[in-house]
Amino acid sequence: MAYQADLAELEARVDQLQREVEGIEVENSIYDSYLERHAESMEDHNGQTARQRKLRMRNLPQTISIEQKLEVANHELEEMGKEGETEKAKSEKLIDTLRAFSEHADLRIAELKKDAYEFKRDIVVGAENARTGKTMAEKVVRYMEDRLRARDAQIEKLRLKNTTLRNQIAKAEAQLRQKEEMGDVLHYIDFHQLQIENKQYLQRIEERNAELLRLKMTTGRTFQSLNSNKKRLADVMDERERTSRELRNQNDTLDKLRIENDTVSGEIVSEKRSRKRMSQAQADTGAAPQILDYINQKKMFYELQEQLRNWERKMEIMRMATKSAKQQVRRTRAATAASSNPGYMNMSR
Structure with missing residues (x-):
């Protein structure tokens, strides 16, 4: 039991000595820092000999008082505060x-x-072509040229702004030099006034930036609407061209049908005249026609009637198609006029 008590006492003593050593190390580090800061004022003079230096070191006190320790600690605390402020400013x-x-x-x-x-x-x-599906080169070139012009304008604007800021800086430096030459010191009120003006300028800059952003967004929406209208106009023009081609084709077909109809009508008239002459000849001769001739003529008559009905149906179909094509052309023209002039629809209504 006595051995354990001695061992515990020794451990407590060792702990206490370690804490004292740590405190002494901290204290020595503070002294080292203080000596490094005041090395120039405490270094030996060049004219002293080694014996004089030894005597001087021997005459120095081996301990320092509480007041001296407090002075060293306060000085180091102030230096550490200054270093902290410097590091804080840097940060x-x-x-x-x-x-x-x-x-x-x-x-x-x-x-x-x-x-x-x-x-x-x-x-x-x-810039994609609706028919071919490829990007149109002229639109790409025009887009790049517009972007380059916008960049050049922005560069010129920044250059002018940079020149203005340089002139302002030069003016401020000249005013500062003039104040220094006149002995005028920048007071707290002047500094506070400059801070207020700086805040006002920053607020104006933010307002201008917000207005510029709003104008950019408005311009973007305008370009988007313009491109949409251009695309719709191109679609309407393509539809108009397609309708015009269909109308020309139908007119050509109608002309051909009319020519064929005239030809068939002429053949029918010629056939009627031939039949009339044959009937007249038969009446003059008083001879009855042959049965086979009668059957052939009756067959030819039925075939001609069938052809006539077919041509009449074709004519009716072509008239309906022509009417539909004309209505489509009128709708296309109305859509084109509405796209080119937005107030056209309101006027028509």
Whole structure:
């Protein structure tokens, strides 16, 4: 039991000594830092000999008082506070820089998404030919030229803005130099006034950016509506061309049928005249026609009647087709006029 009590006492003593050693190490690190900061003021003079330096070191006190320790601790605390403020300022500056880069990256990503959407809308979908399914080269070239002109305008705008900012910076620096030369110190009120003006300028910049974004969105919707109307107009023109071709074909067919109808009518009239002459000749001769001739003539008569009915049906079909084609042409013209002039439908109504 006594051995265990001694062992526990030794362990407690070892723990206490370790804590004291750690405290001394912390204290020594503070002294080292203090000495490094004041090394220039505490270093030996060049004219001293080695013996003088030894005597000086021997005469130095081996311990320091509580007041001296407190002074060293306060000085190190102040230095650490200054270092903390410096590191905090550096961190805030780094955070502002990273935030600016992040905002710039977000704006760039938004612009790229908008450009990709406009390219898909105007080129991939809008520039596709409805009949061939291929992208029209002239629209692609026109789109690229418009984008290049927009980029040039933006570059010129940024260049002018950069020039304006440089002039403002030069003006501010000249005013600052003038104040320094005149001995005028920037007071807190002046600094506060500059902060207020800076906030006002930032607010104006945000309002202008919001207005610019709104105008860009409005322009995008306008271009989208314009492309949609152009596509509908192209579809109507294609439909009109197709209807015109069908109408020309039907007119050609109708002309052919009329010619054939005239030919058949002439043949019918000629056949009637021939029959009349044959009947007259038979009446003059008083001879009865042969049975076989009568049967052949009757057969020919029925065939001619059947052909006549067929041609009449064809004429009726062609008249109906012509009427339908004319109605289609009128509808196409009305749709074309409505697409080119939006107020046409209201006037017609």
